[in-house]
Amino acid sequence: MTILLLSMILALGVYALFSHDLLHSVIALSAVSMISALLFTILRAPDVAITEAAVGAGVSTVIFVWAIRHTRRRSKD
Amino acid sequence: MKRTLLWLKLIITLATIAVVALPIVVNNHSWPQISRDYLYTNALSDTGALNTVSAIYLGYRAMDTLGETLVLLVSITGTMGILVNLKREDSDQSISFSLEPEKRAKNAQRTYLLEVIASKLGPIVLLFGFYVMLYGHISPGGGFQGGTIIASAIVFLALGTQMETKLTNTTILARIEALAFLVLVLAAVSGVFFESGFFGNPIKSGNSLSPNFIILLNIVIGLKVGMSIAIMCIAMMGGRSDH
Numbered sequence: 037m038t039i040l041l042l043s044m045i046l047a048l049g050v051y052a053l054f055s056h057d058l059l060h061s062v063i064a065l066s067a068v069s070m071i072s073a074l075l076f077t078i079l080r081a082p083d084v085a086i087t088e089a090a091v092g093a094g095v096s097t098v099i100f101v102w103a104i105r106h107t108r109r110r111s112k113d
Numbered sequence: 114m115k116r117t118l119l120w121l122k123l124i125i126t127l128a129t130i131a132v133v134a135l136p137i138v139v140n141n142h143s144w145p146q147i148s149r150d151y152l153y154t155n156a157l158s159d160t161g162a163l164n165t166v167s168a169i170y171l172g173y174r175a176m177d178t179l180g181e182t183l184v185l186l187v188s189i190t191g192t193m194g195i196l197v198n199l200k201r202e203d204s205d206q207s208i209s210f211s212l213e214p215e216k217r218a219k220n221a222q223r224t225y226l227l228e229v230i231a232s233k234l235g236p237i238v239l240l241f242g243f244y245v246m247l248y249g250h251i252s253p254g255g256g257f258q259g260g261t262i263i264a265s266a267i268v269f270l271a272l273g274t275q276m277e278t279k280l281t282n283t284t285i286l287a288r289i290e291a292l293a294f295l296v297l298v299l300a301a302v303s304g305v306f307f308e309s310g311f312f313g314n315p316i317k318s319g320n321s322l323s324p325n326f327i328i329l330l331n332i333v334i335g336l337k338v339g340m341s342i343a344i345m346c347i348a349m350m351g352g353r354s355d356h
Contacts, residue, residue, distance in 0.1 A: 094265045
């Protein structure tokens with residue numbers, strides 16, 4: 037279970053790095069936060085899990101989307 | 114040429130990961146247990162909080178928590194300083210989440226889906242945030258966690274509801290934040306006058322320490338964190354700036 041979640045985090049992180057659409061990267065990072073929150077719950081750290089879900093998946097996604105809206109979304113190539 | 118560069122990059126990355134992960138793999142010692150055992154036996158009687166994480170960051174290490182709230186205050190102040198200058202150039206109102214009620218009906222990005230989900234989910238999330246904040250001394254959670262959940266609830270309400278409420282008015286939110294920070298500093302120095310030191314627990318119930326001080330600190334920190342993040346998000350979405 038842990039191995040599966042960790043490999044999903046790795047795959048989503050690589051996708052966020054190499055994606056040409058910044059909005060897709062932000063959604064992938066949000067998914068990484070949700071899976072990390074699940075991992076923290078498995079590791080019996082519910083305090084950290086609540087913070088990770090609220091900050092990582094909620095607030096930081098809002099801030100990233102705001103920043104993308106004020107710049108260019110796609111890369112040139 | 115390009116292929117060798119790629120292989121070089123890959124090798125360097127793997128070598129860095131190997132160097133970082135090496136101490137964990139070859140480590141033969143067991144984890145140190147002395148502080149864990151100490152906290153297990155003494156945390157409840159030292160601070161009055163059943164949740165050991167709350168006992169650490171509001172009892173033993175309350176000074177660090179004050180520093181963290183100061184860091185948050187400074188970063189929010191800097192963000193607002195940038196946003197106030199930026200907003201005047203942003204004139205493209207058709208794609209902006211403008212929150213003024215008279216502009217809501219004809220905004221391109223406001224759909225019924227957003228209004229239905231956000232306005233119905235907002236009060237529930239707000240209640241859950243207050244629960245996490247108030248019961249931080251017993252169950253997992255606390256001021257920071259509850260504060261961020263309250264902030265996301267306020268953002269939901271600001272996005273979803275048609276009418277203008279006091280909860281989405283940035284002036285009132287800023288006043289609540291300032292008041293919460295004042296109470297936090299007052300609570301920090303109050304221990305000095307009751308012979309328990311800076312951030313000491315001044316409330317005693319019989320022989321043992323009462324958790325009421327932890328509850329007070331949780332409420333104050335939660336309100337401060339929640340209001341400041343909510344102000345920042347509302348200002349980013351093009352909310353009112355009538356102050």
